[in-house]
Amino acid sequence: xxxxxxxxxxxxxxxxxxxxxxxxxxxxxxxxxxxxxxxxxxxxxxxxxxxxxxxxxxxxxxxxxxxxxxxxxxxxxxxxxxxxxxxxxxxxxxxxxxxxxxxxxxxxxxxxxxxxxxxxxxxxxxxxxxxxxxxxxxxxxxxxxx
Amino acid sequence: xxxxxxxxxxxxxxxxxxxxxxxxxxxxxxxxxxxxxxxxxxxxxxxxxxxxxxxxxxxxxxxxxxxxxxxxxxxxxxxxxxxxxxxxxxxxxxxxxxxxxxxxxxxxxxxxxxxxxxxxxxxxxxxxxxxxxxxxxxxxxxxxxxxxxxxxxxxxxxxxxxxxxxxxxxxxxxxxxxxxxxxxxxxxxxxxxxxxxxxxxxxxxxxxxxxxxxxxxxx
Numbered sequence: 551x552x553x554x555x556x557x558x559x560x561x562x563x564x565x566x567x568x569x570x571x572x573x574x575x576x577x578x579x580x581x582x583x584x585x586x587x588x589x590x591x592x593x594x595x596x597x598x599x600x601x602x603x604x605x606x607x608x609x610x611x612x613x614x615x616x617x618x619x620x621x622x623x624x625x626x627x628x629x630x631x632x633x634x635x636x637x638x639x640x641x642x643x644x645x646x647x648x649x650x651x652x653x654x655x656x657x658x659x660x661x662x663x664x665x666x667x668x669x670x671x672x673x674x675x676x677x678x679x680x681x682x683x684x685x686x687x688x689x690x691x692x693x694x695x696x
Numbered sequence: 697x698x699x700x701x702x703x704x705x706x707x708x709x710x711x712x713x714x715x716x717x718x719x720x721x722x723x724x725x726x727x728x729x730x731x732x733x734x735x736x737x738x739x740x741x742x743x744x745x746x747x748x749x750x751x752x753x754x755x756x757x758x759x760x761x762x763x764x765x766x767x768x769x770x771x772x773x774x775x776x777x778x779x780x781x782x783x784x785x786x787x788x789x790x791x792x793x794x795x796x797x798x799x800x801x802x803x804x805x806x807x808x809x810x811x812x813x814x815x816x817x818x819x820x821x822x823x824x825x826x827x828x829x830x831x832x833x834x835x836x837x838x839x840x841x842x843x844x845x846x847x848x849x850x851x852x853x854x855x856x857x858x859x860x861x862x863x864x865x866x867x868x869x870x871x872x873x874x875x876x877x878x879x880x881x882x883x884x885x886x887x888x889x890x891x892x893x894x895x896x897x898x899x900x901x902x903x904x905x906x907x908x909x910x911x912x913x914x915x
Contacts, residue, residue: 585778586778586781586782587749587753587778587782589777589778590753590776590777590778590779590782591753592777593777594757594775594776594777595774595775595776595777
């Protein structure tokens, strides 16, 4: 570097270089902290939608409903002693979760009072459509959904 | 860089922040004889803040229930992205904080900084030490492992040595005769809310007192 060179604003100064280095170190440190924190806020590995569900028929109790998560929706497996029935647990009115009443043998929606029978057919309330049936297979004593 | 300047200008115009930054950060004069050992108090605060933030992250998945506590910690460690790191940072940070607090106290004791007018700095500092160890003790139970369980059992037995009230003290700490779900709930509330609140209050007092008397200048 020569002495007669003018000190213009474009000339890299020692101070500017040190500032850049400190800035780079700061940014690296901030990144090293931010990366795991942002990653932590992401979705955990096992919350991916489960595609197939297998429930042994022997585990099902008579007249009891079993609620399970399947592909992001709640479904209900109902066993009334003959064959299992798998229905969407969302009310066909506005989508609230219906509750099984094993005394009256109906599904009851807590939101607007819709009632469905054990086959998912509407009985009373503001509904005309049945609870959506979910296709399933019976294989080797298991209810296989999906 | 220019954007930073312009934001600072705008804030300075309104709230006069430049003199504030100069007085407290960029032009703050530190006694020349002050060594690196004077950093331990500030480092303890830094680790405390790391514990608060990593703890807040763990809180998203932790479940204070004997049936699910261990599973939820395992879930954090194996399923949550970077969860193993956050959990480790929080567990190791507890030990690091106790070490730093001890070193801070050792320096204050060795240089006799606790003398008049700083007696209450020391008293609030000892209270902070006790609260820090209690944070570590209550946090240790939360993963609900064998070590946690027996650690809490032995730890809660200690006040039993107190004459007359010892036994009721043990029962009070355990919320019953044995370490149970009630103990876990109590330790959890202590660990995430009550003790951190108390620590924060005493820290504010500690720092305000240091501001009033100024830092001790070694010869």
